[in-house]
Amino acid sequence: MQNGKFITLEGIDGAGKSTHLAWLEDYLCSKGVKVVVTREPGGTAVGEQLRALLLDQRHTMHAETEALLMFAARREHLDKIILPAIQRGDWVVSDRFSDASFAYQGCGRGVAWEKLVLLEQWVQEDFYPDLTVYIDVPVMLGRERVNSVKAADRFESETDAFFDRVRTGYLERVRQFPQRMQILDGSLPLDEVRAALAGVMEHFWLNQALHEK
Ligand SMILES: Nc1ncnc2c1ncn2[C@@H]1O[C@H](COP(=O)(O)OP(=O)(O)OP(=O)(O)O)[C@@H](O)[C@H]1O
Numbered sequence: 698m699q700n701g702k703f704i705t706l707e708g709i710d711g712a713g714k715s716t717h718l719a720w721l722e723d724y725l726c727s728k729g730v731k732v733v734v735t736r737e738p739g740g741t742a743v744g745e746q747l748r749a750l751l752l753d754q755r756h757t758m759h760a761e762t763e764a765l766l767m768f769a770a771r772r773e774h775l776d777k778i779i780l781p782a783i784q785r786g787d788w789v790v791s792d793r794f795s796d797a798s799f800a801y802q803g804c805g806r807g808v809a810w811e812k813l814v815l816l817e818q819w820v821q822e823d824f825y826p827d828l829t830v831y832i833d834v835p836v837m838l839g840r841e842r843v844n845s846v847k848a849a850d851r852f853e854s855e856t857d858a859f860f861d862r863v864r865t866g867y868l869e870r871v872r873q874f875p876q877r878m879q880i881l882d883g884s885l886p887l888d889e890v891r892a893a894l895a896g897v898m899e900h901f902w903l904n905q906a907l908h909e910k
């Protein structure tokens with residue numbers, strides 16, 4: 698059996714990840730692959746508990762505690778959901794993965810990049826997404842969209858300066874991983890972002906087919 702694939706969506710809060718993830722699931726199902734949709738932090742019983750803790754406005758924690766909890770949730774996610782699904786030949790689509798830790802905990806909170814690299818190696822070894830779609834939006838637009846949908850959580854209540862740093866962190870990851878990471882302009886109208894995502898997916902799909910021949 699062919700191994701499955703791992704695709705992640707990234708972006709600051711309100712970039713449009715959840716919206717495009719739903720489309721992506723339909724797209725992959727139409728190609729005949731079995732899709733597992735998941736999210737970080739979360740995706741497992743333990744991970745969802747950690748998510749509740751991490752997003753709860755009432756908690757304050759050291760930035761490194763936050764980073765460690767994100768990677769703890771990820772370890773569980775890999776073990777219980779992501780790796781078993783890929784081994785079955787399913788495709789896993791996750792709303793966020795480790796690029797978020799570099800953007801939010803690294804650039805946003807100031808956790809040393811080298812410490813995050815060590816955590817990433819420890820938890821993931823050589824495992825990375827096959828494709829990451831980073832949806833880029835200006836900070837103000839992301840905030841407006843989040844505010845129109847729900848009450849802000851612990852991250853969404855952060856300052857514009859925090860989100861500017863997070864965005865810079867994502868762009869640094871794109872610079873480091875240009876093959877794996879594709880940028881979409883999430884400030885465009887929804888149908889235009891979707892068309893761009895469809896283009897990225899068709900290209901990825903054809904490439905996979907060529908490699909598997
Ligand atoms: N390109 C777009 N144009 C207009 N509205 C959009 C666009 N993309 C997303 N939205 C809207 O913005 C809101 C937030 O989108 P969505 O929940 O998908 O973002 P998200 O990145 O998943 O946010 P979060 O990280 O906070 O969960 C939704 O109401 C969605 O319909």
Ligand SMILES: Cc1cn([C@H]2C[C@H](O)[C@@H](COP(=O)(O)O)O2)c(=O)[nH]c1=O
Binds near residue numbers: 793799
């Ligand atoms: C995986 C991951 C996530 N975060 C932050 C980013 C978001 O504000 C929340 C998750 O909520 P959403 O539903 O995706 O908006 O968690 C983080 O700071 N570090 C991480 O590694």
